[in-house]
Amino acid sequence: MIIGTAGHIDHGKTALVRALTGVETDRLPEEKRRGISIELGYAYLHAEGAQGRPLSLGFVDMPGHERLLHTMLAGATGIAHALLIVAADDGVMPQTREHLAVLALLGVAQGTVAITKIDRLDPATRASRLAQLQAQVRALLAPTALADAPLYPVSAITGEGIDALRAHLLACAGRQHSGAAQDGARAFRLAIDRAFTLAGVGTVVTGTVASGRLQVGDALQLTPQRQGTREPLRVRGIHAQNQPAEAAHAGQRCALALAGLAKDAVHRGDWACAPAIALATTRIDVECSLWPDEPKPLRSGTPVHVHLGSSDVMGSIVLLEGASLAPGATALAQLVLHAGVAAWHGDRGVLRDASATRTMAGVRVLDPFAPQRWRGTPERLAQLAAQALPERGARIAALLDQSPLGLDLVQTARAEALPGPQDLPLPEAAIRLDGGRAAIAPARLQALQAQALERLQAFHESQPQEIGPDLRRLRRLAAPRAGDALWQHLVDDLVARGAVVRSGHWLHLPAHAAHMSAAEEQLAQRLMPLLLAGGFDPPWVRTLAQDSGAAEALVRQTLASLARRGEVFQCVKDLYYPLPTIERLAAIARGCMAQGDAVQAAAFRDATGLGRKRAIQLLEFFDRVGFTRRVKDAHLLRPGTPLFAARD
Known part of the structure; x- marks a missing residue:
């Protein structure tokens, strides 16, 4: 069990850990000189539990000074049990309250209170003072999940109460071990709070394992990625709970020796994780809870310090369900960060004000891949409610x-x-x-298909002379945000069921298929050679009627039927181009595109030998059928369009 100490500066956290474990966690010369903790300290206690089962306590000794709260927050990541420390002579102090707020906002639900320095109390008033302190602590804990935490009066100097506290913590570890239900499906993650080098070993990173299992020889990825951390790293060695081990798992304090990693390439706030789940994000959708003691509501757009895992990054909070959040309330929000961090669903963090002087709120990660657009729509809020x-x-x-x-x-x-x-x-x-x-979901697919059929019917009604849109054009009309795989499956299913007919590249409803009479079929066989012979300047309907000896009305009717088959295309009224000619013109447009960012009318005119008016008409036709799109005076080829692909 990982235990985190919390409490005001100089309330005896380090001395209590030393009394419980025999380990001095203040290791820096500055810490020894000043007598306060500046960095995170670690200590371990190994004992034998019921039926000879080994038990292990890992202590994270966190600084109590208000200016070092960012360090305390880095150490609070992953602790299973809080050891809240209150000095008997001082009682509850400002950092006692803030540390408790941090623990509550991080969702720490198991804890113990140690009332330290009882050796300093006057024996004559000791009982009344302890009763007063217990009442004060109980009132402080009442609104939190630690309301029923047991209290232990102790003295690290005389040893009074130490054995009882140690036995209690070991018993808690035993119960946690017996009732633990680790999420074995999740991959390995470790929030790095310290990195150093050892002679003959190389770079070592330490932290608490948030999920998963790791063995010596496994590959890890550092995230967020920086120069020198992009390639997977091999685990050369593991220390779990301060003992050499072949494997590590969720809930343990671990030190990992990583091959091929420079110490300067890794920092507190990074994660070591399985390569399959490595991610970095600057937008995170969260569930945000404002601390009840906050003096005023939290407004959308407020700049904040965001503490996630062992990282501390500046950002702002965007509320998704209103302009402000009242103290004690919870709402959906998006964190917009100034630098990339790693975070996964369910991770908890803390928000502090822009000057990092006050703990304001707690957050629970819902989606680390938060969108910038449509983030406050009813559809998106429903998705976040599901993710909660x-x-x-x-x-x-x-x-x-x-x-x-x-x-x-x-x-x-x-x-x-x-x-x-x-x-x-x-x-x-x-x-x-x-x-x-x-x-x-099947219901969602059916709704999309119904929408596609509705849009296809509307297309036929507005442009009856065309056979129908191609795959991508119909998607732009019916579901522009649908992915390629979804849209392809949707259309393939409609075609397989006969609800939609595919003719070449084009899609249409079965009722829209052209049914030509024998007279139209015979006339079509005479018209097609005339259209092909016309090249880039085919004859108009009137000329075709004269050359074929057919009535203009019958020529128009026949050409309209051919257009609904996809064999000819009406560029402007009474001017039709056969498919082979359109494909040649499309190839020329592609060639003009290769010479710049867009097809210019002048370049297309020169390449085809047509007049400016006809060149513009053809480019507008390409825009209309979705081969290109117009941007100001240029025509951009739509990426990935299969329309009029050159034939072999």
Whole structure:
């Protein structure tokens, strides 16, 4: 069990740890000279529990000075049990309150109170003073999860109460061991709070294992990545709870010897994690709880110090459910950070004011891949409500139901600190996409398909002379934010069911298919050679009627039917181009595109030998059918469009 000391400066935290373990945690010369803790200190106690089972206590001795609260916050990451220390002669002090606020906001629910320095009390008034202190501490703890924490009066000088406190902590460790239910699905993560070098060993990083299991020889990734930390690192050695080990697991204090890593390349605030879950983010959606004792509401846009894991980074908070958050209230919010950090779903952190003088709020990470756009829409808030659910199976099922465009399983698994999409507990009915990299709920897929059919019908009504849009153009009309894999599956399913017909590159409803009479078929066989012979300047409908000897109305009707087959295209009224000619013109447009960022009308005119008016008409046609898009006076080729691809 990892125990973190908390309390005001000079209340005897270090002396108490020394009395419990025999280890002096103040190791720096400055600490010894001044008699206060400046850096995090560590001590371990190994004992034998019930039935000979080994028990181990790891103590993180945290500084009590208000100016060193950032160091205390780095040490508070991952502690399982808080040891709140109150000196008998001083009682509850400002840092006692702030440290308790930190513990409460970090969600630490197990703890013990040690009333230290009882040897300084007057024997005549000792009993009444202790009773007074106990009442004061009980009132302080009442609003928190530590309200029922046991109190132990102790003296690190005389040893009074030390044995009882030690036995209590070991018993807590035994109960934690017996009732522990580690989340074995999550990958290895360790928040680094210290890095140093040892002769013959190399760079060593220490921290508390947040999740997963690690063995000597495994690969780790440092994140956020910096120069010299981009390649996976090999674990050369492990010390768990200050003892050599072949493996480490969640809940332990560990020191890892990492091969190929320079000490200057790693800092407090970094994480060592399995390469599969490495991430860095500057936007995090969170559940934010403002401390009840805050003097005023927290306003959206407030600059804050964000303490996540062992990191401390500046940023601002954007509230998603209103302009302000009242003291004691909880709301959804987004943290916008000035530097990248690593954070995973469920991680807890603390917000302090911009001057780092006051602890304000606690946060629980919901989504480390927070979007910049649509972050306050009802759809997004519903997704965050799903991500706030405590049980993973229910959370993933609800998130899938609240994802109209499907769920990115690779990103979701990484956010959950799971090795891969296969480890997500998806509902059986979920439709997997893209080789299992994404999924969508059946009801959401049906809603998207209904929308696609509706948009396709509207397209036919507005442009009856065209066969229909291509795959990407229909997506822009029906679901512009849908991913490639989802949209391809959606259309393939509609085509397989006969709800949509695919003719070449184009999609249309079955009822929109062209049905030509025998007379139209015969006329089409005479018209097509005339159109092909016209090259880039094919004959108009009137000329085609004269040359073929057919009525203009029948020529128009026949060409409209051919257009609905995708064999010809109407550039402007009464001017049709056959598909082969359009493909040649599209190839020329691609060639003009290769010479710059966009197709200019003048360049296209010169390349085709057409007049300016006809060149502009053709470019506008390309815009209309989705081959290009107009930006000011230029025409940009749409990326990835398959329209009019050159034939072999």
